[in-house]
Amino acid sequence: MNEETKVANIRFTLDGQELEVARGTTILEAARAQGIFIPTFCHNQELKPFASCFVCVVEIAGRPNLVPSCSTAVTAGMAVTTDSERIRRARRTCVELLLSDHEGDCLGPCMATCPAGIDIPGFIKHLAEGDDRAALELIKVTMPLPAILGRVCTRPCEGECRRQLVEESISICHLHRFAADQVAATGREYIPTAAPATGKRVAVVGAGPAGLSAAYYLRLLGHACTVFDMQEKAGGMTRYGIPSYRLPRDVIQREVDVIERLGVEFRYNTCLGKDFSLDDLCRDYDAVFLGLGAQLAKPMRIKGEQSAGVLSGIGFLGAASRNESLPIGRRVMVVGGGNTAVDAARTALRLGAAEVSILYRRTRAEMPAWEVEIHAAEEEGVRLDILAAPTGVEKGPDGTLHVTCIEMELGEPDSSGRRRPVPKPGSEHVRVVDNVIAAIGQDVDPGACDGLARTKWDSIDADPHTGATSRAKVFAGGDCVTGADIAVTAVAAGRRAAIAIDQFLRGEAVVGDPKLYNHTMGKIQEVDPKVAAGFERAERAPMPELDPQERIRGFSEVETGFDPEAVRAEAQRCMECGCRDAHECKLRSYATAFGADQHRFGGVKRAFERDASHAAVVYDAHKCIQCGNCVRITEEILGTSAMGFTGRGITARVKPAMGRPLGAVDDRQIDRLVENCPVGALTRKDDRVATLEPDFKRPQFSCPE
Amino acid sequence: MSQWNSMDEVLDFAIAREQEAVDFYSGLAAQAEVPARQELLAGFAEEERGHKAKLLGVKAGGGLVRERKKVADLKIADYLVAVEPRPGMSYPEILVVAMKREKAAFKLYTHLAGIASDPRIAALFLSLAQEEAKHKLRFEMEYDDYLTED
Ligand code: SF4
Ligand code: SF4
Ligand code: FES
Numbered sequence A: 001m002n003e004e005t006k007v008a009n010i011r012f013t014l015d016g017q018e019l020e021v022a023r024g025t026t027i028l029e030a031a032r033a034q035g036i037f038i039p040t041f042c043h044n045q046e047l048k049p050f051a052s053c054f055v056c057v058v059e060i061a062g063r064p065n066l067v068p069s070c071s072t073a074v075t076a077g078m079a080v081t082t083d084s085e086r087i088r089r090a091r092r093t094c095v096e097l098l099l100s101d102h103e104g105d106c107l108g109p110c111m112a113t114c115p116a117g118i119d120i121p122g123f124i125k126h127l128a129e130g131d132d133r134a135a136l137e138l139i140k141v142t143m144p145l146p147a148i149l150g151r152v153c154t155r156p157c158e159g160e161c162r163r164q165l166v167e168e169s170i171s172i173c174h175l176h177r178f179a180a181d182q183v184a185a186t187g188r189e190y191i192p193t194a195a196p197a198t199g200k201r202v203a204v205v206g207a208g209p210a211g212l213s214a215a216y217y218l219r220l221l222g223h224a225c226t227v228f229d230m231q232e233k234a235g236g237m238t239r240y241g242i243p244s245y246r247l248p249r250d251v252i253q254r255e256v257d258v259i260e261r262l263g264v265e266f267r268y269n270t271c272l273g274k275d276f277s278l279d280d281l282c283r284d285y286d287a288v289f290l291g292l293g294a295q296l297a298k299p300m301r302i303k304g305e306q307s308a309g310v311l312s313g314i315g316f317l318g319a320a321s322r323n324e325s326l327p328i329g330r331r332v333m334v335v336g337g338g339n340t341a342v343d344a345a346r347t348a349l350r351l352g353a354a355e356v357s358i359l360y361r362r363t364r365a366e367m368p369a370w371e372v373e374i375h376a377a378e379e380e381g382v383r384l385d386i387l388a389a390p391t392g393v394e395k396g397p398d399g400t401l402h403v404t405c406i407e408m409e410l411g412e413p414d415s416s417g418r419r420r421p422v423p424k425p426g427s428e429h430v431r432v433v434d435n436v437i438a439a440i441g442q443d444v445d446p447g448a449c450d451g452l453a454r455t456k457w458d459s460i461d462a463d464p465h466t467g468a469t470s471r472a473k474v475f476a477g478g479d480c481v482t483g484a485d486i487a488v489t490a491v492a493a494g495r496r497a498a499i500a501i502d503q504f505l506r507g508e509a510v511v512g513d514p515k516l517y518n519h520t521m522g523k524i525q526e527v528d529p530k531v532a533a534g535f536e537r538a539e540r541a542p543m544p545e546l547d548p549q550e551r552i553r554g555f556s557e558v559e560t561g562f563d564p565e566a567v568r569a570e571a572q573r574c575m576e577c578g579c580r581d582a583h584e585c586k587l588r589s590y591a592t593a594f595g596a597d598q599h600r601f602g603g604v605k606r607a608f609e610r611d612a613s614h615a616a617v618v619y620d621a622h623k624c625i626q627c628g629n630c631v632r633i634t635e636e637i638l639g640t641s642a643m644g645f646t647g648r649g650i651t652a653r654v655k656p657a658m659g660r661p662l663g664a665v666d667d668r669q670i671d672r673l674v675e676n677c678p679v680g681a682l683t684r685k686d687d688r689v690a691t692l693e694p695d696f697k698r699p700q701f702s703c704p705e
Numbered sequence B: 001m002s003q004w005n006s007m008d009e010v011l012d013f014a015i016a017r018e019q020e021a022v023d024f025y026s027g028l029a030a031q032a033e034v035p036a037r038q039e040l041l042a043g044f045a046e047e048e049r050g051h052k053a054k055l056l057g058v059k060a061g062g063g064l065v066r067e068r069k070k071v072a073d074l075k076i077a078d079y080l081v082a083v084e085p086r087p088g089m090s091y092p093e094i095l096v097v098a099m100k101r102e103k104a105a106f107k108l109y110t111h112l113a114g115i116a117s118d119p120r121i122a123a124l125f126l127s128l129a130q131e132e133a134k135h136k137l138r139f140e141m142e143y144d145d146y147l148t149e150d
Helices: A027-033 A085-100 A109-113 A120-128 A132-139 A146-152 A172-185 A209-220 A249-261 A278-284 A313-321 A339-350 A371-380 A487-505 A564-572 A586-593 A629-637 A667-676 B007-031 B035-059 B091-115 B119-146
Strands: A009-014 A017-022 A057-060 A079-081 A201-205 A224-228 A265-267 A287-290 A310-312 A331-335 A355-360 A383-386 A388-395 A401-413 A419-423 A429-433 A435-438 A474-476 A617-620 A643-646 A653-656 A682-684
Touching (some): A009 A027, A027 A079, A057 A085, A085 A586, A109 A120, A120 A132, A120 A564, A132 A172, A146 A172, A146 A249, A146 A487, A172 A249, A172 A564, A201 A209, A201 A278, A209 A224, A209 A249, A209 A487, A249 A265, A278 A287, A310 A313, A313 A339, A313 A435, A331 A388, A331 A429, A339 A355, A339 A371, A339 A435, A419 B119, A474 A487, A629 A667, A667 A682, B007 B035, B007 B091, B007 B119, B035 B091, B035 B119, B091 B119
Parallel strands (some): A201 A224, A224 A265, A310 A435, A331 A355, A331 A435
Antiparallel strands (some): A009 A017, A388 A401, A401 A419, A401 A429, A643 A653
């Protein structure tokens, strides 16, 4: 705009407000001057209007179509609306069209898959650089129990690790174990600083993964917090359901001690429903979090189940944990195929049983237990008896148990595609053992949460995002809501509930942890193998273990942990997936704001195409949204043609001009291009992929303008 | 009850049994403590009402085709200890009660088919038995899912 055309003022209305602006002012300029938010991609103050993306559209009274505000000048008497249902829909469509042709991951797939949302590439980078403390601090932003979960987590993150496209996933789980162990070994534990006291008091019931996590974050948010547990020590199922050869008790205690040193008060041997009621808690505290777990062993419901010598998996492991004397016989049959069954079998061996078998109804491939654990059990001498189930137990005259078993076969796949076990006719036979341990899962104890709305399964009916229950002030999370599940899910639920409780205590809307849009290249099978190009093969670090013969003699930890050299090498294998621009990217920010769906418009996925030839900058063409900013900056301002368009219309692509590599772009120009790219297509190599803040904050969503 | 004189007589008998099932589950629904389980049991009653309507349709002239495919029998109902129906049952207990009921009905119809002298009546009983086997399978599958064993 040249100065002369701007002199005369004109009057118009903007969102119902009468305004006067200089002639020639665009609607976007006028709106921004009033602090009104209008999204833009292709607009750039320094450049001529381009009007190609249409995300900046507004409504003008009397005009049938929406118009781009960045390139439409205000005229006298014009009535402009900048926000309406119609406008938001149009903006969302515009964003979704761009998303349909955008390939990349906002967050590393590991981080997006981890239920607790640990900043995995971030902490691994710190480990690669030798900064264990920084790694631990970053992990604890979203997950307070890395030493515990570093031993027992089932590692859903590793299943999505992109490194599998090179050879094998990164040993993520053991790496966070290392960060925690290493910092503890320095004798200077990481104790974060809590926010100033709010004067509010929260009761947490259950010192298991969910309760510990809730207490940790509630305390960091400034609330006083008391944890009640019916056991004599903290840890919940991690202490009373997982044997110490997998998770040493001092490791649990270490992470609990940190929470205690933060100022959380623990009261043991006190049980909800017996020693105090939910009413008591609601009277004495400002809010309550229930992390009660799923404590009831599922019964087998077969004849003779009550016979002496028949134990439940969870009861057996609990007793072993408390060092209670356990009259375990020579021959032990464990029923079930999950981790509890495998833990019970391996514990029985360590307590002196000579013949231990695991009876499972389906095949080995279907055992829900972790493959590593099944393998370790076999190494130690546990026999797997698959496709078999008990149908009755009888006490023999000599005190042994006579277990009637049937053999099973997998039937035809049913409508859900599952092949269900069907007994083989005439396969009944009797086996003689001294103990039967039934480890077929756990149910939620309905007695503990009287008065709260429950599901048909007796679990607490709570909002999955906030943990809010049917009773005001009362939140819940973990197994008592989901039914028995993996520990990390409970830890995540505890943190989400802490955020929701904090919102509740501050009188804000209780919405839980705000979730930002996350674009993804998809599941590992869907990812373009080109992602792995340029990475040299480097084998995954094996976890050192005790010898099987040595380990069954006691409860020493089987997996002995990485040494620092192995960790640095392992951490350097990480491909740092995720986007360096995820916190500033306009596309992600608007996708969040307008509730966009990556898959609303299907279509062919853009191919992965990376140009890393420049010393300082990477061009990820698969992320480019063709806003043309970089092209116009080079042409209009820098007077060169470093970047250019190829093709037309929807097939138009932005490339370093004249088929040259990005490396040919002048160093003095490249920073301007990176700064002005609204997405993460042009990024600096020395920037890290999206990392979280190293202190616990509730993530705030803000528009980049 | 060994002699059945007409198809209608057989159908009336079966229809009355479905009505009994409707009443049985409605009764349990009324006594259930957790609303989610009231809904569940009311849903079971609704399904039984559907079975009854199907049989009324057969009586009004529609046919009941017996599929050639054998209905799978997971035999879970065979081995689980019976649960005495009572107010406040848990979901797994309700499933045990339901699968045992369907199993009993299946056995009854199969027995009646075996002793019927009229082959058309025998065939009708076998179709009814197959229906009950399907209902049992549905409950057994639900129970099988419950046994996740983790
Ligand atoms: S390579 Fe690193 S960033 Fe990528 S998925 Fe694996 S652990 Fe995550
Ligand atoms: S690379 Fe250039 S055209 Fe592509 S999004 Fe970034 S600035 Fe826009
Ligand atoms: S059309 Fe206005 S910002 Fe792109």
